[in-house]
Amino acid sequence: MRIGELADAVGVTTRTVRHYHHQGLLPEPERLANGYRTYTLRHVVVLARIRRLTELGLGLAEVRDVLADEAGKDLAEVLEELDVDLARQEAAIRERRARLRALLETEGALPPEGPVSAELAELFAGMGDVSGSPMAVRDREMLALLESTVAPEEREGLLAALRDGLGSPEAVARAHRAYALLDELADAGADDPRVARAARVLAGCLPEGLLPEEGVVLDPGSGSGSGSGPGSGSGSGFLGALYADFAPGQAEAIRQAMEIASRGRRS
């Protein structure tokens, strides 16, 4: 038998056969004078065994081990752990599919800020179209980001805080006003006279639990979230980038708003 016949007999390509030779799975057969490999029935049997194993999902290295150990016994072990592995993969795929279906079935879960959870999509929908307000767009991006980076148990708190802050039509209207005022500060300095008013309106929108000092961690990736030191200002890291992304007037308004809100909480 030559290589093509062997390959046909077992239903693989000649490339595969040669690959198995190269990997030491299938012994190299005798060669004819012209260099052609000549296979025997033994090779067909072994190749078919290799295929049965690979089709179960074993890697070639595992197949080699199984073949070398010349015993059916620890094949069982390999298959057991393979089953565990496949179970994990299956679970992973199912979870992905579940999320996929949730995304596809939820109206509004797919737009520009990328896929978000059904819950967040609902909150976004409640705010209506915000494409006219850069601040609102940025905010939605931030929320999408936070949702995906925050630990699962904190995620629920985040969503609760948002529902708290956007639950009523009046709250939504307040939020829109705040966004509008901040948008107006797009090229204002920190000392702009409009800053104070924007800060006051914004403070009225900040839901409890979203202040950086407590509740939901605003700095994804900071892990256990130990206090980031006193007066962690705008120097570095995520919060730094957050503030750096705002115009000076906007940043100032936000800082003031947070101060107002946290004073309100203390009282």
Next chain:
Amino acid sequence: MRIGELADAVGVTTRTVRHYHHQGLLPEPERLANGYRTYTLRHVVVLARIRRLTELGLGLAEVRDVLADEAGKDLAEVLEELDVDLARQEAAIRERRARLRALLETEGALPPEGPVSAELAELFAGMGDVSGSPMAVRDREMLALLESTVAPEEREGLLAALRDGLGSPEAVARAHRAYALLDELADAGADDPRVARAARVLAGCLPEGLLPEEGVVLDPGSGSGSGSGPGSGSGSGFLGALYADFAPGQAEAIRQAMEIASRGRRS
């Protein structure tokens, strides 16, 4: 923000970030005088979006397309076909796991000739331990091979034929006798006087439907199985290798047995 901070914020490695740069998924940010990349909030947002997409199972190329198209619309299409793809993967894994469990739960399905179906394992078990007979061992290997290479609809016929030929204790005993006689011919020539007797006993074991002229195709991989020409003897291909693997006396006995069996069928 520097690359490590960005990576921490989104929960990936710096290597991943650089990889995304290289693949054009994430735009290269400004560089500091020392060559360090300095990221902004925009990059965090985009990186998080990339992650959300990859975690759904999208490939980087698809993510790039989705990001470039700057629309949520055909994201839905991509996700739809991704779902189809995942469904196929999930089905494949489930089937493998089903086969795995069948193997692990079937006593005797794993020994030396490799994993075989539960049905075939049962037939093997019915024959008892054959490790003392090279012919029987070879035969089992052949059957394992055939089972795995034959088309599914022919497989049932093969198993039926085997059950037919090994169904009764007497049939099994006959088979053992035939194996023993063939084993004795291991180094006999084609003209050995014992050949005729072995052929007669063997002919009594051959189940109908296993003769090469009809029924189950003995040549796996020959596909539609058009007649392999007149007098397809021992020249080439699978059947050639099959006969080449026997000692001359054995091959002759088998040939005679098949002739006897097919004469018996014609009458």
Next chain:
DNA sequence: GCTTGACCCTGTCGCAACGTCAACGTCTTC
């Protein structure tokens, strides 16, 4: 001023299981 350690840079190899040329020899057949 020097070391140490924690960062950053670019570039390359490795991984799994083959597919896919490339460039060439060989066998058969018309």
Next chain:
DNA sequence: GAAGACGTTGACGTTGCGACAGGGTCAAGC
């Protein structure tokens, strides 16, 4: 003697990074 189907070795491409190698840069402590 030329075509067409086969065989040979060898090398690169695929996916999403991990793991080096072989360097700079920067802050802190001696």
